[in-house]
Amino acid sequence: MPTLAPFDLEGHCLLTCFVNDIPFFVMADGTVHWQDNGHQQVTAHDGILCATLSFDGKNILTGGEDGRICRIDASGKVTEIAHQPRKWITTIASGPHGMVAFGSGRIAWVLGSDGKLQEFAQERSVEGIACAPKGQRIAIARYNGADLIWTGTAAKPVDLDWKGAHIDATFSPDGRFLVTSMQENALHGWRLEDNRHMRMTGYPAxxxxxxxxxxxxxxxxxxxxxxxxxxxxxKDGPMGKAPLELGMRGDTMVTSVCCHPSEDIVAIGYQDGMIMVVRFADSKEVLLRRPGKSAISSMGWDKAGHRLSFGSENGDCGLIDITT
Structure with missing residues (x-):
């Protein structure tokens, strides 16, 4: 039976993940907490708006209301890597070779491993940003589609148009597909070899x-x-195929998902604070946590896939060991 260690914090947990097998919890109020020989914490920003685990898994990257972009290592050391005064950094992404992309308003920036900062002015607000898995390219989610930009070159951006408000973006791990989430309760995707559209609809939220x-x-x-x-x-991705529906519950919504690092299983967090893990092959379910105080907002596996950290909208956080 999995064991659960509660970790009660205050406020909204934006991100939880493992850095060097240490569980971290990034809170919207600007604090970062971790469990390493007891409860540790540091204040990184006046307020944090976005956070992500670095591509190599060795750091956490954060963007704040103070215009600062910071890197936080496994010891909790906070290093400012960029600063855009009077800007709210609302989206951040990490790529290979230390690449960091972030956005505010109608501007996206890319910080290379050499410390060089590139600026890309946009016609519309930068809603979400993603780095390609092989680097050299970013995607920007915007109103009426997304833009693909080759960094380090003068090549013209590729416009991927689809009507509606696109609010986040992700590349598939092999770089063949780009998927955006939309304001209209849907996903939209493109197969990048020919920019063919992929519609993924039917969501209630x-x-x-x-x-x-x-x-x-x-x-x-x-x-x-x-x-x-x-x-x-x-090669066609989800086009013409039905999705799996895992961990179905009729009385509450799924608010967070996190795939296992080595097995085809997924941790599923719900609006009522419950967490299950479900296997893709046969939909077998294992309950990891009973309902709690608030919706699960983030989850993260350690490298071995033995421990799962979770955070919630009201600071109801913790650590689950699935091996015991």
């Missing part, structure tokens, strides 16, 4: 959480009363 499976064959998403898991193994 906005998709606020997604997670690629270990080999990128599946994309798990929130936004329904089950985790909606789209197949991406074939």
């Amino acid at each position: 906005k998709i606020k959480s997604w997670s690629w499976s270990v080999k990128g064959k599946w994309l798990a998403t929130s936004g329904a009363s089950a985790a909606i898991v789209w197949p991406f193994a074939s």
